[in-house]
Amino acid sequence: MSQPTEEESERRRALKIARWMIDQGSFARLLGLEVVEAAPGYCLAALTVRADMLNPLKTTHGGITFTLADFAFGVACNSHGMATFGLSTTISYPAISREGDRLTAEAREESRGRRTGLYRVEVRRDDGTLVGLFMGTSYSTGEPVDKWMEKQEGAMVSTTPSGVVSAEPNPANR
Numbered sequence: 001m002s003q004p005t006e007e008e009s010e011r012r013r014a015l016k017i018a019r020w021m022i023d024q025g026s027f028a029r030l031l032g033l034e035v036v037e038a039a040p041g042y043c044l045a046a047l048t049v050r051a052d053m054l055n056p057l058k059t060t061h062g063g064i065t066f067t068l069a070d071f072a073f074g075v076a077c078n079s080h081g082m083a084t085f086g087l088s089t090t091i092s093y094p095a096i097s098r099e100g101d102r103l104t105a106e107a108r109e110e111s112r113g114r115r116t117g118l119y120r121v122e123v124r125r126d127d128g129t130l131v132g133l134f135m136g137t138s139y140s141t142g143e144p145v146d147k148w149m150e151k152q153e154g155a156m157v158s159t160t161p162s163g164v165v166s167a168e169p170n171p172a173n174r
Contacts, residue, residue, distance in 0.1 A: 041109030
């Protein structure tokens with residue numbers, strides 16, 4: 001049996017961190033966020049818009065779109081294995097989404113230095129329409145994420161055969 005390549009090891013670490021972020025993120029579980037793919041400096045996350053995620057105009061609340069983008073940003077920032085936090089974020093909403101729409105947030109690292117990074121996240125409906133454009137600046141503490149990755153009970157995280165990490169909302173919170 002051969003040893004994994006450095007690239008495979010980095011992807012595994014990124015996926016492990018993504019799982020941990022869902023596991024420890026009760027808000028991620030509440031919203032039913034999924035990590036479709038994770039790699040160093042990259043995350044593809046998704047959710048399906050539910051009725052309780054709508055604003056009074058029956059379109060997706062901007063906070064839901066922002067949260068999906070922010071989550072993908074967080075996974076991409078931390079995927080290198082160093083504890084990283086957001087310093088500044090902005091989002092624009094060029095189109096709407098509605099109940100039943102499947103939203104994906106694709107976070108890409110644009111630039112990364114020793115302590116700070118710049119990330120772009122595009123949130124799209126399943127028809128490809130851009131519904132959110134998020135830019136985030138991150139700050140790395142220099143501490144390994146492993147120091148933060150303490151297992152807590154009550155996780156409802158699962159991985160599908162295709163590698164999708166999902167967090168089922170706690171039925172008690174619905």
